[in-house]
Amino acid sequence: MSGARDWWLMAALLCVGIVAPFLFPALVAQFAFLWLMVVFALSWDVMGGQMGYNSFGNILFFGIGCYTTAVVQRDFGFDYFAGLGAGLGLSGLIGVGAALLIGRAILGLRGHYFAIGTLGLGIAAAEIAGGWHYIGAGAGMVTPVFPGGVDTRNLFFYGLLFALAGSCFIFLRALYQCRFGMAINAIRDNEDKAEAMGLHTLRYKITAWCVAAFFLALAGGLAGNMIGFIDPRDVAFAGATYGVWMVLMAVLGGKGTLWGPVLGAAIFHLVQELFWTYLLGWQRVALGGLIVLIVVFYPQGIMGWLRERRAGHAVRDGEAQA
Amino acid sequence: MSAPILSVENVSKRFGGVVANDAVSLAVPEGAIIGLIGPNGSGKSTLFGSIVGFHPVDGGSVRFRGEEITRYRVPKIARMGLVRTFQQTHIYGQMSCLANMLISIPQRQERFLASFRRPKGEEIERAESLLASVGLWEKRQLAAGELSFGQQKLLEFAMALMCEPRLLLLDEPTAGINPTLINGLVAQLRRANAELGITLLVIEHNMRVIMNLADHLYCMAHGRILAEGDAEAIRADQRVIDAYLGAQ
Ligand SMILES: Nc1ncnc2c1ncn2[C@@H]1O[C@H](COP(=O)(O)OP(=O)(O)OP(=O)(O)O)[C@@H](O)[C@H]1O
Numbered sequence: 001m002s003g004a005r006d007w008w009l010m011a012a013l014l015c016v017g018i019v020a021p022f023l024f025p026a027l028v029a030q031f032a033f034l035w036l037m038v039v040f041a042l043s044w045d046v047m048g049g050q051m052g053y054n055s056f057g058n059i060l061f062f063g064i065g066c067y068t069t070a071v072v073q074r075d076f077g078f079d080y081f082a083g084l085g086a087g088l089g090l091s092g093l094i095g096v097g098a099a100l101l102i103g104r105a106i107l108g109l110r111g112h113y114f115a116i117g118t119l120g121l122g123i124a125a126a127e128i129a130g131g132w133h134y135i136g137a138g139a140g141m142v143t144p145v146f147p148g149g150v151d152t153r154n155l156f157f158y159g160l161l162f163a164l165a166g167s168c169f170i171f172l173r174a175l176y177q178c179r180f181g182m183a184i185n186a187i188r189d190n191e192d193k194a195e196a197m198g199l200h201t202l203r204y205k206i207t208a209w210c211v212a213a214f215f216l217a218l219a220g221g222l223a224g225n226m227i228g229f230i231d232p233r234d235v236a237f238a239g240a241t242y243g244v245w246m247v248l249m250a251v252l253g254g255k256g257t258l259w260g261p262v263l264g265a266a267i268f269h270l271v272q273e274l275f276w277t278y279l280l281g282w283q284r285v286a287l288g289g290l291i292v293l294i295v296v297f298y299p300q301g302i303m304g305w306l307r308e309r310r311a312g313h314a315v316r317d318g319e320a321q322a
Numbered sequence: 323m324s325a326p327i328l329s330v331e332n333v334s335k336r337f338g339g340v341v342a343n344d345a346v347s348l349a350v351p352e353g354a355i356i357g358l359i360g361p362n363g364s365g366k367s368t369l370f371g372s373i374v375g376f377h378p379v380d381g382g383s384v385r386f387r388g389e390e391i392t393r394y395r396v397p398k399i400a401r402m403g404l405v406r407t408f409q410q411t412h413i414y415g416q417m418s419c420l421a422n423m424l425i426s427i428p429q430r431q432e433r434f435l436a437s438f439r440r441p442k443g444e445e446i447e448r449a450e451s452l453l454a455s456v457g458l459w460e461k462r463q464l465a466a467g468e469l470s471f472g473q474q475k476l477l478e479f480a481m482a483l484m485c486e487p488r489l490l491l492l493d494e495p496t497a498g499i500n501p502t503l504i505n506g507l508v509a510q511l512r513r514a515n516a517e518l519g520i521t522l523l524v525i526e527h528n529m530r531v532i533m534n535l536a537d538h539l540y541c542m543a544h545g546r547i548l549a550e551g552d553a554e555a556i557r558a559d560q561r562v563i564d565a566y567l568g569a570q
């Protein structure tokens with residue numbers, strides 16, 4: 001299929017990812033956020049795009065990662081790097097555990113009901129975190145100081161987030177080529193049929209959510225440390241920003257496609273940075289306007305639009321030959 | 323003929339005030355082709371739903387290969403080898419026809435870890451040959467949603483065969499199929515029955531087809547079994563004639 005093209009694109013991205021921080025040293029932190037956005041969009045798309053289950057609660061797993069990593073770093077008495085490593089490991093585990101438990105409870109819901117059910121997750125989590133003193137309650141948590149200068153620190157987290165985005169992409173690409181990918185597509189296209197053919201639908205749905213949760217929890221652990229401060233509402237369980245963005249980026253690039261979320265995240269992040277620079281004070285309004293435009297003009301996202309164009313060309317070429 | 327692979331006893335199903343199945347009983351012998359006819363709205367599709375666990379029944383019992391399955395849910399029953407197709411086509415619209423076939427392999431012994439492998443060569447071969455047998459091989463890379471209604475019916479039938487069920491419930495397999503293709507489809511049904519050993523229970527409005535195909539027929543009206551017998555007996559049965567005339 002498009003295997004060769006995929007590998008070229010991946011190789012090109014790898015080069016860009018390695019070279020970019022050295023070409024634009026002033027922008028390393030922004031680039032690190034870009035990779036974070038890529039993880040957001042990719043992991044959201046597992047459920048939202050490939051399986052047709054729109055989740056508005058995935059931010060929960062990100063927040064779990066933020067806090068778990070920070071708590072391990074604070075309480076386990078490891079040095080900085082060991083603490084970060086152990087924190088990330090535990091974050092992944094707890095994220096997956098949470099997805100398993102919550103998935104069992106609400107993945108029996110279909111379509112809109114599931115989407116609405118997930119709406120409460122991030123809000124409830126922010127509420128709990130904001131009142132829980134063990135994790136700083138409303139005052140949030142400060143992550144440990146990085147043993148090194150600011151530039152090294154930025155570069156360090158850039159590298160880790162880049163690696164996370166890259167491995168997330170490669171993992172999902174492999175997953176979508178397996179029977180697993182077909183099964184979640186089948187659930188998206190016609191869940192009644194998938195059940196009628198004997199597929200273990202609930203098992204696939206829960207697994208898909210666990211995959212998303214795993215990558216989001218790791219992203220949370222890294223992002224919390226990179227930002228340096230974990231606020232329950234504005235960082236960890238930031239449903240109104242990160243939580244909404246992950247959906248938008250996937251939709252903008254093309255739901256249910258491999259490259260769509262990557263493309264969507266890149267464009268969204270770039271546009272957002274530009275808004276912040278040139279439309280200060282109006283950036284939220286411009287962002288809101290952009291969101292409306294995306295949904296109205298690119299309901300299928302950029303990848304969907306490209307595919308339609310290509311299909312149109314194929315038809316026209318066919319007519320020309322006939 | 324041998325012991326029944328499926329026996330339905332006194333199954334009732336109500337939707338609000340509508341009694342769609344009223345104490346329905348029937349038996350499907352292993353290896354047979356059984357027809358299910360009846361006027362529109364007589365409860366045939368509902369009976370399929372009751373059998374495969376699509377909705378909870380209000381009473382009665384369904385046994386498949388001796389096992390009580392009345393309370394089982396759809397996927398579990400399907401994995402036991404009892405699969406139904408839908409009257410309105412149910413296919414995976416955005417997936418290619420080939421992918422529709424590949425995801426339809428039997429789930430009976432499918433281990434969880436097996437879902438993390440790619441489709442095997444032999445599965446692809448089998449999928450392609452089944453697609454070819456319903457005339458859809460050329461369309462194998464096309465999204466199934468782009469097929470016409472009749473083609474989707476054929477694809478759904480091919481998917482059902484891919485699944486290697488023991489008992490296949492077909493809801494109007496020839497509806498929307500070009501009359502010139504119907505004979506071919508009937509031949510396929512026979513072949514699936516004879517060569518693959520799939521027992522068939524078929525809802526069909528096309529009398530010529532079902533009288534020809536089925537060893538034994540049940541006729542439903544107003545949610546009840548009105549009559550049963552072979553084609554001759556059903557054709558001659560005054561109650562059946564009245565039911566159809568009354569419905570028109
Ligand atoms: N989900 C449902 N909710 C409410 N009523 C239903 C439902 N499904 C079926 N019915 C009613 O049950 C009755 C039987 O419907 P069913 O679809 O089983 O008939 P059928 O014999 O398959 O008809 P046809 O030959 O037209 O397909 C009808 O009166 C129908 O309106």
Ligand SMILES: [Mg+2]
Nearest residue numbers: 366367368409
């Ligand atoms: Mg019907």
